[in-house]
Amino acid sequence: MMRFIFAFLTSIATAGPALAFAADSGMFSDLEYVADTEITAPNGAPLALCHETRDLRLLGLTVSSNIEGYALAMDRCAGDAERSFSQQQMETAQSLNLIDASLPSQPRNGLQRTIQNYGIWVAISLALFAVIIRRVKSLMGLDPASPMRKKATQRIITAMCYMGKCDGIVASSEIFLITKVASRLTRQSVPSTEVVRIADHIDMDLTPQDYLDFGKGLRDSEKDTMMRGAFFVGLASGRIIPAEYDFLRNLAHGIGMPGEDFRRVMNEALEDLDIYQSSL
Template sequence: MSRFLVALFVGLLLANSASAFGEGTGLFEDFEFVDRTTIEAAGESGIALCYSTNDIRLLGFTIFSDISGYALVTEACEGEVARRLTPADMQDLRDSGQINPTVPLIARNSLDRNLTNYGLWAAIILGLIAVIIRRAKSLLGYDLRGPLRRKTTQRIIKALCHAGQCDGVIDSHDIALIRKTAARLTRRALRTADIVKVADKIDARLTPQDYVALGNGLRDGEKDVMMQAVFYLTLQNGRLLPAEYEFLTSLAYGIGMPGEDFRRVMNVALGDLDLYPAR
């Protein structure tokens, strides 16, 4: 795995100019302190046993660090490399008492290091797989949209009930159409009792603050669905009552929908009337 990541990064470096990445990006050798030794060197402040690591850095940040072996390095792993060590060298130093005998003969990555190294790459790979699966489902014609949030669904039902009340009363036909429309656009299973519960609490007198509250906390796409649902309900008779027009324009203003979006969503709703006849 580490060889693959190194090869991938080298390929990226070769495919782009060095100036595109900067001085802090590339493959680097580094040393990490392991333990002190009793080895003396003339003119040196001390020789330490260190891990030799192959690091991949991006803009100065280490995104991959693989231990490749041991080395003796001056100045507590900050100076010059005095000697690179094989497992046989480590055994000789251990036998002579120059290094801690508990240090493993072979330098390997710890579990924490492996998790750090491969966790990010695993997340990237899983993300790419998810994108590929989603794209494949889209090409095969599957509906990738999930149900809308419960809060959004309740707001849409409430807006539909207000729209249904514009002609004076919400009858059983309106209740059935509201449930059907809300279920289709929110992609949630709704019961008639859910609609009746909201309709019973509807107050015909709406203030500007009430319109604002209907869209408060909703995403732009969710506001579009709300307006699409209300347009569908009010236009299904082929005519628009003055009270319905006032409700539509007041709702669009309250939720902050621009005029071009208002017309766009209305056209979508008109298309829905052809695809999903109300009667």
């Protein structure tokens, strides 16, 4: 991934001389002070030894910096380079005691710069990888912390309202119950007015195709939540009446839920009910 990111960014950055996708983003040449020298400019001003660097910046942040050679410049490398300084020139100047002889004649990235260069790419790669993984998990419904899709939330609320109306009417207490439980199960903000709207438009004369439509396009985890919500509404009254059981059975058949999952989801709904009642 790091190679992909680098290729992508540098291809954009090198599209212009120093102006790629923002005024302070792209590839830039820079100077870094290394040491004073005994060499002077034609006007007699002292020259300093500098590293010539090639930097990749994104919105002003230096992503990587590589030393490309030596140069001489005035004002401790604060201005432009007077001239580049080759390895041969460096060795000659050192032999004449014009430059500190302990400095390497051929400049290269040190350990700290190398770690910084690779470290930021590793950080960017890990951050992008985390974003991609979270996005994939969200799309596949594997992220338990992310809100459910609106389509799934709507179907879950509808199934819970049907369950509530199996006894003839969705009472105000059931409206409150469905609103609170649906919000918790779907991690979406569910207004009670939406529950009332859905409950008011329910037709209990359901066909086999209607039950199939409940699960159409939903993930398995969303179907589980739908059944949990429907079970919860029925169990909240203390018992499941025959009409409610028929709805649950037909709903499970319509969404393709096998018997073992049916029982598992019922047990989860019972646990939900214990949590709900203890919070009151």
